[in-house]
Amino acid sequence: MCTTHKFGSPLALSAPERVHTPMRSFLTCCICVITLTSSVSAQPQRTDRSRPISEEELLEGNAGSRYQLALGYLRGMQFDRAINVLRELRREYPDQKIFFNKLKESYTSAKRYPEAILLLDEEIARSEENQRLPLESERAQLLYLNGEEPAALDAWYAMVASGTESETAYRIAYSSMVGVRLLVQAIDLLKQGRQAIRNPNLFHAELAYLYSLTGQHEFAIREYLDLLTLNARQLNYVRGRLGRGMQQEGALEIAVRITQERVSSQPGFPQLRDLLAWLYEENGDFEQAYREITAMEQDTSGKAIYQFALRAAEGGAYTVAGSAFQAVLETHPEEEIFVQARLGIADMYRLQAERADASPEAYRKSLETYEQFLLDFPGHPGAPAVMAQIAALHQDVFQSRDAARMILQQLAAQYRNSSVGQQAQFDLGRLAIEEGELDQAAAIFMQLSTRIKGGELFARSRFEEARIQFYTGEFAGALSTLEGIRDQTDKETANDAIALRVLLLESPPPDSTNQALLQYAQARLLLRQQKANETVLATQNILAEWGNHPIADEARFLRAEALLMNGQSEEALSAFGEFRLIHPESPLRDRSLFHYAEILETTQGDTAGALQAYTDLLTRYPGSLLVDKVRERIRVLRTTSL
């Protein structure tokens, strides 16, 4: 309240008098209250025109109260009442922009466009030459909102003409036109601006944006390329803006084509090639991208090519990834990136083998590259992981158990408490099972699960313990172990664990020796050890000796699986085919029929037979867990048949 004196009241204190003592402050406040009361009762207040009043001063007085009143009306959408108050304020304080702006806004909100235009005309007439452009642009926008599009366009064009055809005038007009979504018209205006100013390098960013918004991707990319050519540091900006537009259909192809043309005409401009390489990658064309990256001849550190190689390998472009890695090796033989590239090559071969054809040749290449890496860089921080990869290839792909064991033992001893060492110990246990050293395997798994006491590897380890108990005929022990990990089994192991548990629970022994189940368990072990022939013989013995035992269906199914593993597809087909006839009540009947259909489809090439078998499965066993897979196969085969 005490600050009301700032409005120029005759009672205002001069600076030296503003010495604060308690009494003087009290008196000052009293005077202020009186002043305020008198000023409110004497509306409209006349101000001292000897000096200009600031906006802050204005809003703290009577005018401020009326302004607040108008704002209240506006919040309540009482536009007419607000406009009346604001008009008064505008009349009293014609120099105050705040009243002008709010009145203009109120007219616009009330859609009283003609009055808003008149207000702007008045303001334009009052304004200095250099302040008119934004007002004229606003006026043009209001004309458009008033439904006078031709007049609005004329106004915008007149404005840029009167603005001595400066860039700023065009930019103001452009912004105003975009505000009312006159995108095509804004393009025309900016193009005209270029000609009028005689500078074809203007408005690239604005035009590119407008072309992109209107779906004219070819023009948009041309503008972006012009922008990049003018300023090479705009590469990231251009990439960022293009990235958004590329999601529209056909836009990426257009961008690639136009950028190709530009690179051809300006081959010495590396940023253009960089952009083209990025566009190729976005399009999945790694070969072309690599060509552009190598043509840039800018990558002295080799990082760009190395990063590209990693992306290409991940994207499945193995050949070009290999070339890129090789290029890094050749150009940077003495640097750290050389080592990383070597590792990258080995990983790439492994990825290729796993994802593509799983050919032994690709696995072999991967193994050799990993081994060479280890020989060349034995002390590299990535060496343990490389050793683990080598061991896994020996154990699971090439069945070279001795080689695998040697590496795994080294890893388990050297990195005992790390995840690499624990995984190595687990793999040693698996290896022992495959070699028939079940006691040794059991000891390894027990030691491991005692040590790690939780997590995925713990559950897998305990499950392997249960399996060993099963193989050795300790069925009660196996059940007990499985019970212990019931809630901890990870997804990968869960189904196997459930299946084993069900098998043990549902195979009641006809005698106390459990001979049939024991023989079956041993046959399962044989199959795990890749001994397909022996498995076939073992299961035949079970069937001959224990043909009526509840385990007979499991044994017959295992035999069929062993025949398939052995490459005896005809025999496997017969075995799976006859299964449900011999064991019509077996829970494995749907799986046997599925395998039967699968062999017909894949090995025999009998589409009609496979289709019939899959359909039989759906009809006979509608509750089977395989129905989703079966439906998928039927749909595929139906399409193929057409």
Next chain:
Amino acid sequence: MNASGSFVQRACSGVLLLFLTALPAQALQDVLVPMDANQSDHLKAYGAVYWALQRGEPVDWLLNYRGGSFLMAEFAGLRNELALRGITYDVISGTAVAQLVAEVESNRANTALVRLETPPRIAVYAPEQTLPWDDAVLLALEYAEVPYDMLYDDDVLGGRLSAYDWLHLHHEDFTGQYGKFYQYRNMPWYIEQQREAELAADRHGHHKVSHLKLDVAQTIKQYVSEGGFLFAMCSGTDTYDIALSALVTDIVPAEYDGDPVDPDARRKLDYSGTLAFQDFTPSFNAAEYEHSDIDTGPPPQQLQNPVLDYFTLFEFSAKWDPVPTMLTQNHVGTVAGFVGQTTAFRKHLIKPNVVILAEVPQREEVKYLHGSYGQGTFTFYGGHDPEDYQHYVGDPPTDLSLHQNSPGYRLILNNILFPAARKKKQKT
């Protein structure tokens, strides 16, 4: 075999029964597709019925019998197709069928038999552009393998609607505010959506997108009045009526159409032109993700849980109100709730001639409603995705193979079959 099978379903008189029971058993076999809890895939069953109708095979819809089961005379390939689609079915003899039909048609139970004969032609009003949210209507039709055509503004205004019995629509904004997704205005999909809409408006001589959408809404209304069936979900429901009410005013904030809302917009709203709602107030706040007070919004925080939030279906007289009965066929009486931009409708804003099909207990919220306009009907269903309690922009679409028995999705699919029903005169 087919002819005799369908004949059995039409006739229940003792004489005919005597005649039919004399026929060989094989010839009288029918297939019952139960729609109660025993059905393995409720959603695919609708597609199978549609498939049968496409082959000229009539299907009887047994309203309120075992969840609204379907009965059809066996024909070549039927069982294989049902098996392929994973649908549970029972093969029943002619005698059993006769007893079943008699039971369903008897006055003792609130059940009825409605014969379906012609596969309805279905159009879905949706843009070709992929938007970052799923469309429950499209998901349901795709999963059930029910064929449909996609239409959008050009097709509707080009007069293509008359070729269809059904028009389905989902998350649509007929007010021309692009779903009020202003916060996403710089995203490529929003820019594309806005550009396409503006181009379409321009093609049809409209200055604004809101005018184009109003034109589309009015064309759809005309289609309904001439006998079309409209099914809408989520924001496709309330924005439709809001657009129709704003015939002579501008309710779109400047952020969406460049000029402000008509200051007199509230007064100028005309509720006489709407289908389902009246006396509502549109939201003029561009930043508010809400079109009006028709939508009740999500339930209170403590109830925002699919287990606690549910709605109940009304039961209608199957014999006297077959259409509402068809629309509410389900294997459950209460359905798990789900929210959307439009979650449910405020009861006091619903016109008195509209039939409420489902509501949220203890709250003044209507989830599912149905009404007639001219010779056609409209059905509005609140919420976005019945199996995704709260679907966010950018979320992946729901995998319906994991929700084969979804009661919420069943309500969508009930809305494809009733134009196939042969009208039957009621006793007076």
